[in-house]
Amino acid sequence: MMGMLVYGTVNSCILVLMAIGFSLTFGISGIANFAYGALYITGAYLAWHFLNSLGLFYPLSIAISVLITGLIGVVIYRGFLFRVRGIPLSEVIVTFGLGTGMLEAYRSIGLTGHGYKLPPFVDGSLELFGVYIDYQRLIIIGLGIVLLLLLWVFTHHTKLGLAFRGMAQEEETALAFGIEPESTAQASFGVGAGLAAVAGVAVLPLSLLNVEDGSNILILVLAVGIVGGLESTFGIITASFIFGFSQIIVSTYLSPLYSPVVTLVSIVLILTLKPSGLFGSSKELEERV
Amino acid sequence: MVWNLDKSAESVKYRKERLDRGIKVRSDSIYSLTSYREALYLILPRALTVVGILVLPLVLDEYWTRVLVITCVIAVLALSWDFIASAGMFSLGQGLFFGIGGYSAGVLNHYLGMPPVVTIPIATGLGGLLSGILLLPVLRLRGVYFAMVTFVLPLIFRALIEATGAFQGLEGLSGLSPLPNLQVAVYVIIGGMFVCFFGFRRLMDSDYGLILKAMLDNDRAVMAGGINIYWYKAQALFLGAAAAAFAGAFMTHYYRFVGISAFALDNSVLPVAAAVVGGPGGFAGALLGAFILVPLCESLRNIGSWRIVFYSFSMVIFVVTVPEGIFHYIARKYHQYEKWVEME
Numbered sequence: 266m267m268g269m270l271v272y273g274t275v276n277s278c279i280l281v282l283m284a285i286g287f288s289l290t291f292g293i294s295g296i297a298n299f300a301y302g303a304l305y306i307t308g309a310y311l312a313w314h315f316l317n318s319l320g321l322f323y324p325l326s327i328a329i330s331v332l333i334t335g336l337i338g339v340v341i342y343r344g345f346l347f348r349v350r351g352i353p354l355s356e357v358i359v360t361f362g363l364g365t366g367m368l369e370a371y372r373s374i375g376l377t378g379h380g381y382k383l384p385p386f387v388d389g390s391l392e393l394f395g396v397y398i399d400y401q402r403l404i405i406i407g408l409g410i411v412l413l414l415l416l417w418v419f420t421h422h423t424k425l426g427l428a429f430r431g432m433a434q435e436e437e438t439a440l441a442f443g444i445e446p447e448s449t450a451q452a453s454f455g456v457g458a459g460l461a462a463v464a465g466v467a468v469l470p471l472s473l474l475n476v477e478d479g480s481n482i483l484i485l486v487l488a489v490g491i492v493g494g495l496e497s498t499f500g501i502i503t504a505s506f507i508f509g510f511s512q513i514i515v516s517t518y519l520s521p522l523y524s525p526v527v528t529l530v531s532i533v534l535i536l537t538l539k540p541s542g543l544f545g546s547s548k549e550l551e552e553r554v
Numbered sequence: 555m556v557w558n559l560d561k562s563a564e565s566v567k568y569r570k571e572r573l574d575r576g577i578k579v580r581s582d583s584i585y586s587l588t589s590y591r592e593a594l595y596l597i598l599p600r601a602l603t604v605v606g607i608l609v610l611p612l613v614l615d616e617y618w619t620r621v622l623v624i625t626c627v628i629a630v631l632a633l634s635w636d637f638i639a640s641a642g643m644f645s646l647g648q649g650l651f652f653g654i655g656g657y658s659a660g661v662l663n664h665y666l667g668m669p670p671v672v673t674i675p676i677a678t679g680l681g682g683l684l685s686g687i688l689l690l691p692v693l694r695l696r697g698v699y700f701a702m703v704t705f706v707l708p709l710i711f712r713a714l715i716e717a718t719g720a721f722q723g724l725e726g727l728s729g730l731s732p733l734p735n736l737q738v739a740v741y742v743i744i745g746g747m748f749v750c751f752f753g754f755r756r757l758m759d760s761d762y763g764l765i766l767k768a769m770l771d772n773d774r775a776v777m778a779g780g781i782n783i784y785w786y787k788a789q790a791l792f793l794g795a796a797a798a799a800f801a802g803a804f805m806t807h808y809y810r811f812v813g814i815s816a817f818a819l820d821n822s823v824l825p826v827a828a829a830v831v832g833g834p835g836g837f838a839g840a841l842l843g844a845f846i847l848v849p850l851c852e853s854l855r856n857i858g859s860w861r862i863v864f865y866s867f868s869m870v871i872f873v874v875t876v877p878e879g880i881f882h883y884i885a886r887k888y889h890q891y892e893k894w895v896e897m898e
Contacts, residue, residue, distance in 0.1 A: 366863045523717055
């Protein structure tokens, strides 16, 4: 019972960590980043290569890989999305095509197997309420909380963060106040990509690096976003906890294989009962239905 | 498009002027054709395509006939995508319809022993019906949200079959009844493709199609006109999904096998790529896209697993650089001539 509680919390924090970048980009620029899973994997692979091929110091290689993934995001925006901005379906085709292309390219290069494993930040485990839990999972919980706090400070007390919120609320009014929509959207796409990499390097030490994860992550993130309401950070957190715990409960009492069912059922249920998501706003409702 | 070709002192500006060719104007608006040239102008491009595709299986060797079969399957999926898209629903999950059709045919054949002549038509209808019912709760969604849900569904179906082991789980249903021979198979799928192509075109030109087009342009206005858009969306989804389910059912008997690979990402990416490269809207683009992409990829056979990478990136490049698509580009050149004129 205690184990379920602890692992449910860990699982939920992982989901928060994954979903936060996606919802940030979507809330601000309105771009659904279907390349999110690919960027998540990219971050982890880059970190692996810096660590093992170049032999860099681990924290340094993580920092560089997050930075580079963020830059890749900016390049994707500059090179492709910039030209189709405002046509939602073209935006989806671009991000979806790039994401699938990147993931399949990794698969073709053969970036999978036992060799590809990131080491945990700190080895070892400790006993918590009678449950053994390794440090990496604790770090993920801490990282989730720190990231949320940082994001709050960023969006409430920095110029770029305030511009982000202005864009999210009303793009045209923001423009009237001198916030440039293009560069702000570009920044939000870059920050979203960077956050994807942060999630990747933090979560992937728990298992092997695997290309399949790219699309699985995307499904989870979309599910969390749809259920929680994409603009609302609080909604994302709530939805992550719902998914995190229901997955653990289903895996304990039924089988881990049934956790996709939870995802599907909750998406369908929420869309039928409350299409704006649990905490979505009315503006979002209009976009959805 | 405005170009400043000459950067000298006067700085004359030029713009591109497009005018319809005389023959297009004559054959368009006058309801009696006055010469063979005008008749050919209208008929030739259409007739050449149809006759060409019908003759192809007779001249190709076995390997390329097989490529033609795959091409036609992708073309049917792309046509189905284009049809659903022209009713305002943007699907990223053609694999769902394909897989449901494939599994329907497989189950009917494997457990009930029905022959392909029976299973393919039933699977077509059943696939359309099941997909329609499955997507009924999410029909209210618009744009990106519909795309998100349709993207998630086939992957979850795949996971479900893996988890429950239904229909022999990972192994899939194998040893199903084959189609009589390759010649029959290729003409069945070509026939299906033409039925979809001309059927969908006819439908979009009718009053019924007008409502579908209006839903794409402005669904709120259609609602304000007192039309139940969800009912029409469900119908459009049924038709589109039935086409894709036909492709799935055909493939099941063609390969004599159906497995979770039917729900794979390939079947969702390829049709979108074909439709986008060829040019969305009007169905001819989707057809052309499939007939360009699939054989091209097949001729670069040794790229193996890079093929999805190739499809995805060509889709991205086309949507950014030639958003109208190859077909509409060619059609424009065929109907209009362009010249640079000086701007005042």
